[in-house]
Amino acid sequence: MIEHYKAARAELTAPGAQFALTRTNVRGVDILTFAAAPPHMRVLWELSAGHGDKDYIVYEDERYTFNEIHAQVRKLAAYLVAHGAHRGTRVALAMRNYPEWVVGYWATVSIGAAVVGMNAWWTAPEMEYALNDSDPVVFIGDDERLERLSQVPERPGMHVIAVRSDRPLPANSATWSDVMSTTDPGSLPNVDIDPDDDATIFYTSGTTGFPKGAQLTHRGSVTNILNIVAMTSTVALAEQKAIAAGDVEAPTSVPAPRPPVFFAPTPLFHVTACNCILHPATLSGATLVMMYKWDPGRALELIEREKVTTFSGVPTMSREMLNHPDWSKRDTSSVQGMGGGGAAVQPDLVKKIAG
Known part of the structure; x- marks a missing residue:
């Protein structure tokens, strides 16, 4: 089977093929990249608009379509820009796996800012360390994380957006409802994003010291997605080749696609x-x-x-x-x-x- 896999990989990555490879100089280092890779994550997000009214997010008993989340992302993106977020800045996301996390993610990477994924289990001192380390201009957090934030020295330059929380907020704050009540601008803000700008900063566990912020670029994130798609496509093609060669029996029945x-x-x-x-x-x-x-x-x-x-x-x-x-x-x-x-x-x- 491995020979069929190698043949499939060679076919799919050949010049002109779907996953053709090329050499790219990235900050002085020559690396292998996908020739047709989108330049940044915003392009992939904009492509997903084509899924329209299909269900995108199901959180417990809540449901949101791609169209609904795209509208929320546009509103939040405009709001973030109006409150100082832009290319080279950072936006902290601190909450459970709520739909708002997904909205915050796509809005942030789509304006060229970097998402700081705050560990939701962090204590107040751990949160303070990460805030000092990453210096976000906006903090989007749920009620539990806002309670811990209240124990951290105030950061005058950081705007706070409260998610699913009724607690009293400081002056430089807004609720998620405030943001979502704004007019849908109909499009994302015009920004320039370099493929090698940071898209996300995720922290290590910090078992032997302070957590370290691992920076993931747009190029790296896009490449990871294409690697997943390329691997899946290669396995499927390798199986077809193995069946055609008589090395693997063809399935007697194929389940209906789901x-x-x-x-x-x-x-x-x-x-x-x-x-x-x-x-x-x-x-x-x-x-x-x-x-x-x-x-x-x-x-x-x-x-x-x-x-x-x-x-x-x-x-x-x-x-x-x-x-x-x-x-x-x-x-x-x-x-x-x-x-x-x-x-x-x-x-x-x-x-x-x-x-």
């Missing part, structure tokens, strides 16, 4: 959920399912209700679902793939998933 529905159970402030789930879901027009907090029973309920096709979390999550008493009671037949990151997937878990 609308793609991705489950994002891990925090969006890490690359697994953001770069490896949110990004591909957005580009492909998939529905993204999110939940208030991890609960295997609730996850199984959402998988059945939303007909989830792709689940990707840490291996422990898959094991907890497989061992849950509701596993045999819930219809999980829609699931076509279960993946994981953050830890090795144990061999026995692979067998259980395959079985």
